[in-house]
Amino acid sequence: MAFRLSRRLLFVVCAVVAPSLVLAARAAAPVSASATSPSPATVVQLRVDGDVEPILAEYLVNGIEQAGREHATLILITINTPGGLDTSMRSIIQAILSSPVPVVTFVNPTGSRAASAGFFILLSADVAAMSPGTDTGAASPIMEMFGQPAKIDETLHNKILNEATAYLRSYVSKRNRNAELAATAVTDAKAFSAQEALDGKLIDFIATSPADLLAKLDGRTITRFDGSTVQLTLSNVTTIPVGMTVREKFLSRIVEPDVFFILLIAGALGIYTEFTHPGLFAPGVIGAIALVLAIISMQMLPVNLAGLLLIVLALGLFVLEAKYPIHGVLGVGGVISMVLGALFLIRTPWTGMGVSLGTALGVALPFAVIVIVLMRLVLRSRSWKQAAGKEELLAEEGEVTEPVASAPAEGVATGMVRIHGELWRAAGPVGQTIPKGARVRVRKVDGLTLEVEPVNPQPA
Numbered sequence: 001m002a003f004r005l006s007r008r009l010l011f012v013v014c015a016v017v018a019p020s021l022v023l024a025a026r027a028a029a030p031v032s033a034s035a036t037s038p039s040p041a042t043v044v045q046l047r048v049d050g051d052v053e054p055i056l057a058e059y060l061v062n063g064i065e066q067a068g069r070e071h072a073t074l075i076l077i078t079i080n081t082p083g084g085l086d087t088s089m090r091s092i093i094q095a096i097l098s099s100p101v102p103v104v105t106f107v108n109p110t111g112s113r114a115a116s117a118g119f120f121i122l123l124s125a126d127v128a129a130m131s132p133g134t135d136t137g138a139a140s141p142i143m144e145m146f147g148q149p150a151k152i153d154e155t156l157h158n159k160i161l162n163e164a165t166a167y168l169r170s171y172v173s174k175r176n177r178n179a180e181l182a183a184t185a186v187t188d189a190k191a192f193s194a195q196e197a198l199d200g201k202l203i204d205f206i207a208t209s210p211a212d213l214l215a216k217l218d219g220r221t222i223t224r225f226d227g228s229t230v231q232l233t234l235s236n237v238t239t240i241p242v243g244m245t246v247r248e249k250f251l252s253r254i255v256e257p258d259v260f261f262i263l264l265i266a267g268a269l270g271i272y273t274e275f276t277h278p279g280l281f282a283p284g285v286i287g288a289i290a291l292v293l294a295i296i297s298m299q300m301l302p303v304n305l306a307g308l309l310l311i312v313l314a315l316g317l318f319v320l321e322a323k324y325p326i327h328g329v330l331g332v333g334g335v336i337s338m339v340l341g342a343l344f345l346i347r348t349p350w351t352g353m354g355v356s357l358g359t360a361l362g363v364a365l366p367f368a369v370i371v372i373v374l375m376r377l378v379l380r381s382r383s384w385k386q387a388a389g390k391e392e393l394l395a396e397e398g399e400v401t402e403p404v405a406s407a408p409a410e411g412v413a414t415g416m417v418r419i420h421g422e423l424w425r426a427a428g429p430v431g432q433t434i435p436k437g438a439r440v441r442v443r444k445v446d447g448l449t450l451e452v453e454p455v456n457p458q459p460a
Helices: 002-028 054-069 086-097 117-123 154-172 179-187 194-199 210-217 246-254 257-276 282-300 305-323 329-344 357-381
Strands: 041-049 074-080 103-107 113-115 127-130 135-137 191-193 221-223 229-231 237-241 397-402 415-419 422-427 439-446 449-454
Touching: 041 054, 054 074, 054 086, 054 246, 074 113, 074 117, 074 210, 086 117, 103 113, 103 117, 103 210, 113 117, 117 127, 117 135, 117 154, 117 179, 127 194, 135 194, 154 179, 191 194, 210 237, 246 257, 246 282, 257 282, 257 305, 257 357, 305 329, 305 357, 329 357, 397 422, 415 449
Parallel strands: 041 074, 041 237, 074 103, 103 127, 113 135, 422 449
Antiparallel strands: 135 191, 221 229, 397 415, 397 439, 415 422, 439 449
16 A cells, blocks of 8 residues: 555656656757747849840749749849830839839949839839949930931820830839939930939939848838838848849840841841752751741841831842842842831830841841842853753764764764764764864754754855
8 A cells, every 4th residue: 555655646746847847958958049040031133234125024024923932032133224125124014013022123233224124124123222333214215217316206206205204103103202303214314323313212222232232121111012011131141143044045145136137137048048059058057047046036026017028128129130230229229128127127116226227237238249149140050051961062063083964764873073072973964964074063962863063064
């Protein structure tokens, strides 16, 4: 009985004391650093460097969507661009406005610019910043002709200007920035230095580097486009630079208007050369590859059908110039048509981004010369005498080695002539015998028999 009571008493003591010992041990145990330190903030860094075009827009949109899927803390977009296409700019801005992750745009490094379409992108972000020695603005819509601003109808100009201004105000006011001052960059083509943009409440910060900008953003509460607020905690930051893939880098080159025009003309020239000089193979292969790449670019760029038709017309005029030389009138018309087609090839009323005049002239003139020369060679070759086979004997002259008479009734010729060092059986004109040593000319080749006639026939 005593043993049973002692065992029960031991159980009671353990039940009371054990939890206290466990709690004391937990309190005395050292706390790991991972339990106390905050999780690192993730900043996805994207870059706008160069013209705003479809592949750059695809790269930025994909980067913003990926940052949202991975629940990044912040998206930092550094900008250095002279502008670009309206459609690409709007795709980027739409992705920024709808991004679940706060977006910061930063004109960096020193000496960079966010002009034209870049100005629209800069002001669309939750936070806009610039480095010292950078500029932004100059966002007036323009249309170019021969490298110079083109004069267009005043109503059309006002329509484009008013729409651009309204689009800018639609999100700049939601970002609590100076919409009236921002509009002057469109209406008056005004540009702003970093300090002027900060004083005019177009941007939020001036920072010397991305690290300096993130330090200034740490602890700041920002208001998103939908009205919600987010406090940024950036004391422990992990920056993840996201660059273009190899595919995007390659496509970003071939969608440049100048490169697209060169590929288009190189493809047409290669195919044309292969058709006019079959068997060369290399021009056809190179031309086919260039033409396929041009078609890929055409699907991404806002191509104007009128520009393509003018280029096709130019090719036709070059061919006609080779066939019907009219003192170069058709050739000159072809060059003018191709240059105009190049300048009209890309539709964009924003920055004049399209094929440059220098590229248009530099491609059109050599192309015209090559096409005209090739076509003239083709036309001239049709009158050339065949240099192989029986046909090469036609109109050739030789010497009679055995008297040549007209072919007898049974069709067997008895005369012989020497032509090109070879002896051939020959038959002469009906009722006429050509003596040995006379010169004769081949009129017809019939199997292994030549029908000949005297070169200087003697009078009867």
